[in-house]
Amino acid sequence: MSSANTTTILKQIDSFPPLPATVNRVMEITGNPESSANELMQAILPDLAMCASILKTANSAFFGRPRSVCSIQEAIVVLGFQEIRNIVLTQAMFNSFQKFRNTNKKNIDALWQHSLTCGLAARIIASHNRQNRHPPSQLYIAGLIHDIGKLIMLSALPNSYNQVFELAEKLRYSFFPEEEETFGISHDTAGMRLLNRWLFPDQFCFSAGYHHCPDHAPEGATFPLIIQMADILSHILQTGESLDGKELLEMIHDFTPAITQLWVHYDLNWQAEDIDIWLSELRASLEDESVFSLFNA
Numbered sequence: 224m225s226s227a228n229t230t231t232i233l234k235q236i237d238s239f240p241p242l243p244a245t246v247n248r249v250m251e252i253t254g255n256p257e258s259s260a261n262e263l264m265q266a267i268l269p270d271l272a273m274c275a276s277i278l279k280t281a282n283s284a285f286f287g288r289p290r291s292v293c294s295i296q297e298a299i300v301v302l303g304f305q306e307i308r309n310i311v312l313t314q315a316m317f318n319s320f321q322k323f324r325n326t327n328k329k330n331i332d333a334l335w336q337h338s339l340t341c342g343l344a345a346r347i348i349a350s351h352n353r354q355n356r357h358p359p360s361q362l363y364i365a366g367l368i369h370d371i372g373k374l375i376m377l378s379a380l381p382n383s384y385n386q387v388f389e390l391a392e393k394l395r396y397s398f399f400p401e402e403e404e405t406f407g408i409s410h411d412t413a414g415m416r417l418l419n420r421w422l423f424p425d426q427f428c429f430s431a432g433y434h435h436c437p438d439h440a441p442e443g444a445t446f447p448l449i450i451q452m453a454d455i456l457s458h459i460l461q462t463g464e465s466l467d468g469k470e471l472l473e474m475i476h477d478f479t480p481a482i483t484q485l486w487v488h489y490d491l492n493w494q495a496e497d498i499d500i501w502l503s504e505l506r507a508s509l510e511d512e513s514v515f516s517l518f519n520a
């Protein structure tokens with residue numbers, strides 16, 4: 224373990240730029256059931272770049288069929304609080320990625336695509352949950368930010384972490400076992416630490432911290448299980464593998480039987496047919512090329 228690497232990463236977490244004031248205010252307002260549409264509008268209007276981003280997204284196919292939305296007021300009515308929060312947070316995340324793009328464009332872009340795909344996959348899985356226990360818009364955010372620790376590590380140690388990142392991509396690993404040994408901290412722990420610092424609710428911190436080991440998450444934390452599945456689906460689609468639901472279930476059962484037991488424990492009852500439906504919906508949403516260019520101002 225390199226303690227110098229660990230110190231650099233921990234310093235990076237503690238000095239990582241905070242979320243912009245607009246984002247914090249929007250999170251606060253949309254998280255409070257007492258808030259009014261007018262309060263949300265007043266929080267967004269001073270931020271012109273954010274207004275443009277909301278209108279552009281509202282008029283794209285990202286949230287279903289394109290709509291003809293001309294003002295922020297209309298966007299709030301048509302999309303609702305949760306989707307407005309998702310757009311604001313997605314744009315803020317995209318901006319965080321862009322800040323580090325100059326030094327390693329290829330890997331930062333790959334990480335952004337993976338994060339967005341995982342968010343879309345998590346939203347699809349949650350939207351099919353029969354008991355409606357998991358709000359799809361929250362799962363979208365959890366998926367979007369699950370690998371933020373990789374962004375921290377890529378930005379703290381561009382050269383050495385780039386090599387690990389590229390090797391993991393080449394071997395098609397979503398998790399590189401030597402990460403912790405080499406850097407003294409793994410991306411899941413680093414991500415959870417940052418989200419804690421940003422005062423994200425527990426379920427989001429746990430999604431980042433336990434998406435590779437949901438069986439280590441505190442009792443009651445179900446987001447990491449959904450994000451783990453969304454992570455696997457996004458890797459399947461991005462690497463072009465042709466696994467179907469049945470093969471994927473068998474693989475998970477063979478390699479990590481504890482995870483399938485946890486699905487039963489939380490009454491998730493995922494079947495091969497469910498996975499096939501999620502994969503085809505995810506494929507369809509990714510066919511829309513604009514998804515990845517949407518947040519590029």
Ligand SMILES: [Fe+2]
Nearest residue numbers: 369370397434
């Ligand atoms: Fe990860």
Ligand SMILES: [Fe+2]
Nearest residue numbers: 369370397454
């Ligand atoms: Fe991931």
